[in-house]
Amino acid sequence: MTTYTHQTAPTQFVEATGIRFAYRRFGKTGSVPIVMNIHFRGTMDHWDPVITDGLAERREVIMFDNAGVGASSGEVPPTFPDMARDAIAFIKALGISKADILGYSIGGKIAQEIAVQAPDLVRKLVLVGTGPRGADTAASKAAEIFSATYDPPEHLWIAAHFSASPAGRAAGLAYLERKHRRRDRSPEVSEASAATQYQAIALSNKKVDGVLDYLSEIHQPALVVHGHNDLIIPTVNGFTLQQHLPNAQLIIFPDSSHAPFYQYPETFIREVSAFLDQEKWA
Template sequence: MTSHTHDAAPTQFVEANGIRFAYRRFGKQGGVPLVFNIHFMGTMDYWDPAVTDGFARDREVILFDNAGLLSSSGEVPESIAGMGANAMAFIRALGLSQVDVLGFSIGGLVAQEITLQAPDLVRQVVLVGTGPRSGESMDTGTPEGRDIFGATYANPDDLWLRVQFTPSAASQAAGREFVKRFRRRTENRDPEVSQQAALAQRAAIAKWGAKREHAWDYLKEIRQPTLVVNGSNDVIITTINSFILQQHLPNAKLILYPDSAHGSLYQYPAMFVSDVSAFLDQSQWA
């Protein structure tokens, strides 16, 4: 049976590594849960209900705030490895022995680290709008990204319309529908990410993106079936980084959605849920 939905799932807490993690768990119980790792400056409430509830029809969904973010205690580590270690501790604290992990943007970096640090824990990986260590513009950020995040907005949600969607009329229309959906939950909603936490996340991303020799060799260690997803024109973590991931991961598939940007999963939620579900359910991946 499916219990709760994105908008109504209660916030629960579990302790690990001296951190009190806030999380929400809902959907069809039994089977391997899907653990979501959110983007830069995001919270549990920044996921699209059309995506999370879409998955919850057939599998259990777990959303959480990593250490130092909002309803969770502790501090945000200034390294992706530290974030991955905290996420791994959170998953194990729930008593889970195997999960599928989905990571979006910085969450995709964390998902890679979870898989590297605890390969026995991760069955399959979904990487959305993200990239490898030392990827294209991963150290400095893109000029477009610096402009978008450096601008001032009369309506704060207009930031996310520029981050997640292309300037086209169709993409912006999809963006406005997404904003309505992700603001729908009003009770027990997380506050916004603090400036201190955002700065720590930026520092971690810069370290991850620093140029190094043989930068992509580590990807050979991620042998789990992996689905890489992005928009055709991601200007936050450039789309070429998704291609790099697919080319260097031993067992990866790549999907690019048309006329879409960093938030392709929010522009095409039904298609995204269908594509990811088909990937996770393929018998040859089991």
């Protein structure tokens, strides 16, 4: 029997609600799979292979391109609840009745909406570098970072995801090298799709009365992970999630920004594996 990895897992397709979803799945079967929801402008090829292969040693990992992203068909919908609706359709199309959901950045916002819309589908949540509806973005440098020019352009991802320290920059360069090892990659997110994602971010972050009330409905165990100085979704949002989710714990990684798990992959894998394996959280 062939054992696939992040680099070798074949791209497969499944249809649901008129969308042809591209996905890859690999790892140890027989346990609850973990479904990965990626960041703004990301495809399944933006995940760090160290993370996905590390998680796959203990459970099945499923990466996918949501509607209108990468190799999937359709259009990016205008809101995170709509993106969650598409993700739920994808998961159910695979015949999965229970999953752990990992969401990174806007993928974390989508993960929360999946838990709200389909609570019976979700066993546990891992929320990385993300925030709630009505997120506090006062200290965010996202607009500045994403509008700047980089040489080479790929260094945008270092500025957006890693701390500016020598260790952070070294971790960012190492991530870029790992990310490009796979050759048959999903197409990059189009400017039109990115613009719709950005509109969804702005809509989600609006401040309205009771904007955090929905968090009390998410009773699944949640592990919230943040960098100590997240320049994209400020770290205070990790505290907000932990305080308002009924069953959450919080980890803050030192000397890190928006991608703390890429800067400390071994520690992240150890902490997440322990969290997912804890029977008392089941």
